[in-house]
Amino acid sequence: MAFSLTAKNLELRGSWLVAVVQKPDGSWTFAKLNLNDHIGNNNGEFDLTMDRWYNSAEDWSCHLRGPLLCAQLRTIAGSYAPERCINLDLFVKNHDGSLEFQDLTDSLLLYAGCLTLRDDAHLRGLVAGRDGKFSPSEISLDEHYGNINGRFEAGERHYSRSGRNFRLEQGSGGGAVRLVGELMDCEGAWHDADIDLSDCIVNQNGKLAFLKHDEEFVREDWTPTIAEQIPVMGEAVAGLHLGEDNEDRFYYEIASNTNSADATVGIAIGTFIGRAIRCPAIGMVVGARLATSPDAFVDTFTASTVEDPEVRSRIREAALGRHVFETLRDMLADDTVAAAAELLGASLDPEIDSWTAGLVAWFEKQELAATVLTDLSLHAMLNKVIKQLQGETVEEWTKALEQLADIKESTATLKLTPPPPPPVPEPEPEIEIEDVVPAVVEGDAEAKELQAPEPQVESAEVQDSSSSAAPQDPQAVAPASQDQDSATKAQDPKIPTQQPPAAAAASSGTVSTRQSSDAGGSVSKGGDKGSLRGNGNGAACAKGWHGIFGITTFRRSWARSKQPKVVTTS
The missing domain is CATH 2.30.60.10 (Cyanovirin-N)
Structure with missing residues (x-):
């Protein structure tokens, strides 16, 4: 279980x-x-x-x-x-x-609870049936027990006619369900009498029935059969159900094995409910639900957003009560929920609040927070749960749960998350000049054609008009003469010539093709052929020199479509 x-x-x-x-x-x-x-x-x-x-x-x-x-x-x-x-x-x-x-047995101590005595002679309670659900059942004890000279006798009848002050006594953890009262003997004297009903009252497929055993009947008790067999914390759970005095030790054992304050509180509350309604089976299932549900208890951060302590307590009670209600609803037969809720209310022990106070005191000794139990009455909460099971609506719980939903939504909306780190730009791939421009080799016509600029075909009239209209700037003529001197030095073998294009490409490294095309400083169509051109470094390049991919080269006489020169006269 x-x-x-x-x-x-x-x-x-x-x-x-x-x-x-x-x-x-x-x-x-x-x-x-x-x-x-x-x-x-x-x-x-x-x-x-x-x-x-x-x-x-x-x-x-x-x-x-x-x-x-x-x-x-x-x-x-x-x-x-x-x-x-x-x-x-x-x-x-x-x-x-x-x-x-664990098969469904006929033991009254295992799968029955909320037992009450009505009219001194009728036993009522919740009993688990073949469908695995609890439903109300009732049996007349007067038809199966009698008074034999001041003592109860099973198999006889009508004990209530010669007795008084009848009541039920049963331990919190099971073990016995005793019918206690006073019976009159043959002489008219009154005697205290009691009998264990679990010897003959059994659960027959969800109904209370009388079955007298010819030989000793082995009654399955919830404590040794179920509670003590729960690994790690079984003895502690059984001890809390029995209501032993040394409860601090049981709280410590549960807390040390669950490593969670909420789980400890959940198991303890389920145990208290089982003791209060005298049905350990139902209480243990409720405790398991509370201990394993992450939203059964309102966390401290969410509760701290509510300043009003009364509203905060109501929200905690509603969140806890919702899980208890849903767990009980799943364990009750569909067509008997209202009647089962009535039995729950009739058997509820108000001492449950004193047990809760003992748990809070233990948490305080351990210097641990038990805010979920602060100002919380389990007896009042269970009464509201019973009302819900009977079909009534608890308006304050409805409003509290709506407020809790709004708080969680706003908390999730306002939750700040650090922005993602900016993306790191990938470096642009470096283009080796050797991979783009083939080296100029003597006799390689295709390479020479790649190195040569596109021919510009213009009429002589346009050139004459442009040259006559161009202003004669003495600073623009000087580089042209320097260009002619450089050409003369390049043709003379005794004069050191400029570095060949292949060596210039190796020494200049890698460059951007777009930068080289812009740095060439190409002259617009119809413009002055004697104007200066940029070499990519801000220096002027005289006419007759051409920049290919940012590399300055000398235009030899074998270049294709030689441009006509513009002659200026002073």
């Missing part, structure tokens, strides 16, 4: 329940359980007394929702019934690192 407390990574693979479960030594191991061997289909409903439910289930509908097994099962008519759910925490337990199924 409550296997989800010590399990993680729950999956449903076909009909197999698969999980990673905790062993008594604290380590984790892989475990699986075939649910098809323990659960069946009874006309579209889960049935714990049958098997092979998966064979008649709609494949796509089979899934887990936490510890809830959900599916649509085929009916006798051949159609599929609406989705049904069964809480596996009620029947699956982690036994020494392996998953085991």
Whole structure:
């Protein structure tokens, strides 16, 4: 029972329940359980007394929702019934690192609770049925117990006619359900009497029944059968259900093994609820839900945004009450929810608030925060849960949950995240000049044609008019004469010539082709042929020199389409 407390990574693979479960030594191991061997289909409903439910289930509908097994099962008519759910925490337990199924038994101490005595002779309570849900049941004790000379006797009748002051007494952790009262003997004297009802009152498929055993009956108690077998923290959980005096030790054991204040509070609250309604099974399932749900308790940061302490307490109560309500609703039969809620309210023990105060005091001793329990009355919260189960609406909870949703939405909206780092630009690939411009080799006509500029065909008249219209700047004529002198030196072998184009390309390194084309300083069509050209470094290049990819070269006489020169006269 409550296997989800010590399990993680729950999956449903076909009909197999698969999980990673905790062993008594604290380590984790892989475990699986075939649910098809323990659960069946009874006309579209889960049935714990049958098997092979998966064979008649709609494949796509089979899934887990936490510890809830959900599916649509085929009916006798051949159609599929609406989705049904069964809480596996009620029947699956982690036994020494392996998953085991706890079959539905007839013991009154295991799958029954909220027992009350009505009119001194009628026993009422919630009993788990074949469908895995709790529903109300009632039995007349007067038809099965009598008064034999001042003492109770099973198999007799009408004890109430000669008795008084009848009541039920049962321990928080089970063990016995005793009918206590005063019975009159044959002489008219009154005697205190009691009898353990769990010897003969059993659970027969969800109904209370009387069954007198001829030999000793082994009663399965919740404490040794379920609670003590929970790995790591089983004894602590059982101790809290029994209500022993040394509860501080149990709180410490649970806290040291869960490593979470919320999980400790969740298990403790579930235990308190089980003690308050005298049904450990229901309380343990509620505790498992609270301990494993991340949003069962309002976190400190969200609560700190509410300045009004009364509103903050109401929000915490509503968040916690919602999970308790949903867990109880899933464990109750659909057509008996209101009647079951009435039994819950009739059996509720108001001492639950004093138990909560003891837990808060322990947290304070450990210098730990237990803000979730501050100004929280579990008795008042459970009364509101019971109202909801009966169909009433708790308006203050509705408003509180809406306010909580708004706070979470605004918190998520205002949550600041650091901007992403700026992208690092990738370096531009370097273009080797040798890969773009082939080296000029004597006799290579194609290379020479690549090196030569495009011919510019212009009429002589346009050139004459442009030359006559161009202003005669003495600074523009001087570089032209320097250009002619340089040409003379280049033709004379005794005079050192300029570095050849191939060597110039090697020494200049890599350059951008666009920069070289712009640096060439090409003359616009119809412009002055004697104007200066840029060489890429801001220096002037005289006419007769050409820049190819930023490399200054001398135009030899073998260059294609020789440009006509403009002669100026002083």
